[in-house]
Amino acid sequence: xxxxxxxxxxxxxxxxxxxxxxxxxxxxxxxxxxxxxxxxxxxxxxxxxxxxxxxxxxxxxxxxxxxxxxxxxxxxxxxxxxxxxxxxxxxxxxxxxxxxxxxxxxxxxxxxxxxxxxxxxxxxxxxxxxxxxxxxxxxxxxxxxxxxxxxxxxxxxxxxxxxxxxxxxxxxxxxxxxxxxxxxxxxxxxxxxxxxxxxxxxxxxxxxxxxxxxxxxxxxxxxxxxxxxxxxxxxxxxxxxxxxxxxxxxxx
Ligand SMILES: [Zn+2]
Ligand SMILES: [Zn+2]
Numbered sequence: 001x002x003x004x005x006x007x008x009x010x011x012x013x014x015x016x017x018x019x020x021x022x023x024x025x026x027x028x029x030x031x032x033x034x035x036x037x038x039x040x041x042x043x044x045x046x047x048x049x050x051x052x053x054x055x056x057x058x059x060x061x062x063x064x065x066x067x068x069x070x071x072x073x074x075x076x077x078x079x080x081x082x083x084x085x086x087x088x089x090x091x092x093x094x095x096x097x098x099x100x101x102x103x104x105x106x107x108x109x110x111x112x113x114x115x116x117x118x119x120x121x122x123x124x125x126x127x128x129x130x131x132x133x134x135x136x137x138x139x140x141x142x143x144x145x146x147x148x149x150x151x152x153x154x155x156x157x158x159x160x161x162x163x164x165x166x167x168x169x170x171x172x173x174x175x176x177x178x179x180x181x182x183x184x185x186x187x188x189x190x191x192x193x194x195x196x197x198x199x200x201x202x203x204x205x206x207x208x209x210x211x212x213x214x215x216x217x218x219x220x221x222x223x224x225x226x227x228x229x230x231x232x233x234x235x236x237x238x239x240x241x242x243x244x245x246x247x248x249x250x251x252x
Contacts, residue, residue, distance in 0.1 A: 001228075002239055002250060003028060003221050004037040005070065005094060005143060005178055005211030009047040013215070016040075016049040021056035021065070023217045029062040031221035034250070035241055037066035037211075039094050042084040045069070050088060066091040066242060070143055073097050073133035085138060092242035094178060095139030097129040098147065106150050120155035123148055127162045131169035140242060141209055142170060144180040144192035152188045163197050171204035176240045176247075179231055181223030182213035191227055198234050207240040207249075228252070 008024055009016050021038070028036045040048055048069075057065040071084050073095045085093055098104050100122055103113045114122065126148040134142055145166070170177060180192045193201070201208070210227055214220045231252060238249040 001032050001221070001224070001252075002035040002037070002210055002241060003033045003212050003214070004035070004066070004068070004092075004141075004209040004241075005039050005180060006036070006214040006220060007040055007070075008038055009040050009044045010215040011041070012044065012047065016047055016052050018052050018056045018059065021053065022060060024214070024220055025056070025060045025063040025065070027217045027220040031224065033063060033221050035064045035066060036220070037068045037091065037242075039068035039070045042069060042071045042081075045084055045087055048088060068092045068094055068141075068242070070094045070096050071139065072099065073129060073136070073139075074099055074102075075129065075132060081138060089244070091244060092140040093138065093245075094141040094143045095133045095136070095175075096143030096147070097126060097133055100125045100129065100148070105148050111151055111153070114151060114153045119153055120157050120159075123155055123159055124162055127166045130166050134170045134173040134175050137173070139175055140245065140247075141176045141178050143178045144182065144213065145170070145177055146193045146197055149188050149190075149192075149194070150183065150186045160196075163200060167197070167200035167204055167206070170201065171206050176207045176209055177201050178211055179208045179227055180211045180213050181227045182211075184223040184226060185219075191223070191230055195230060195234065198230065202234050202236060207238075207247075208236055209241075210239055
């Protein structure tokens with residue numbers, strides 16, 4: 001199994017040392033993870049210690065390490081996104097939408113963006129950004145594709161058509177979808193993407209990675225009992241892996 005979206009530096013909580021990386025690897029190994037991908041947020045690029053990563057990769061016996069990055073997809077910031085994408089020899093690049101019109105939708109305890117916007121409009125704009133991110137050609141993976149549900153603020157209207165349109169764009173773009181268990185630890189209490197959204201991806205043969213989006217060692221592979229059950233029930237039998245931006249698969 002893989003855990004392909006997680007943060008060692010997290011939000012500047014700890015340095016990227018060999019020791020810290022190996023602590024994550026130990027937890028990963030104890031939970032049956034064979035490949036672990038470190039994907040710091042782009043704004044912590046300066047904290048990524050490539051030498052420490054490479055040393056940890058050599059020392060890690062049981063868990064193969066990969067290096068990725070999680071780039072915040074912000075329309076209009078193409079030069080900045082390209083700078084992040086070109087900075088290091090990543091195995092893969094995750095593009096995630098966290099913002100709508102410049103404002104974060106996932107700040108703990110801050111629901112101001114949800115108060116300000118009509119919820120349907122907010123969702124429409126969020127998924128428009130996801131479609132643009134997928135079709136931009138910049139990314140290998142789309143991170144937590146329905147993050148906007150994090151606070152359980154759902155529109156009254158049916159969002160099926162916008163999800164279908166988004167699944168179409170993702171399938172057309174060829175990117176991989178991040179099945180991310182962090183939502184289980186948030187108010188919404190469910191995996192990103194929802195079962196319904198994941199079924200849409202599966203019907204279109206969109207490949208997946210699995211991740212915990214851990215920001216601390218104890219969160220590595222957290223919620224995987226539920227993630228594995230979900231992806232199996234939806235019909236997935238393999239996950240995508242990356243090395244030097246090239247794809248392979250592992251059976252689930
Ligand atoms: Zn994210
Ligand atoms: Zn993340």
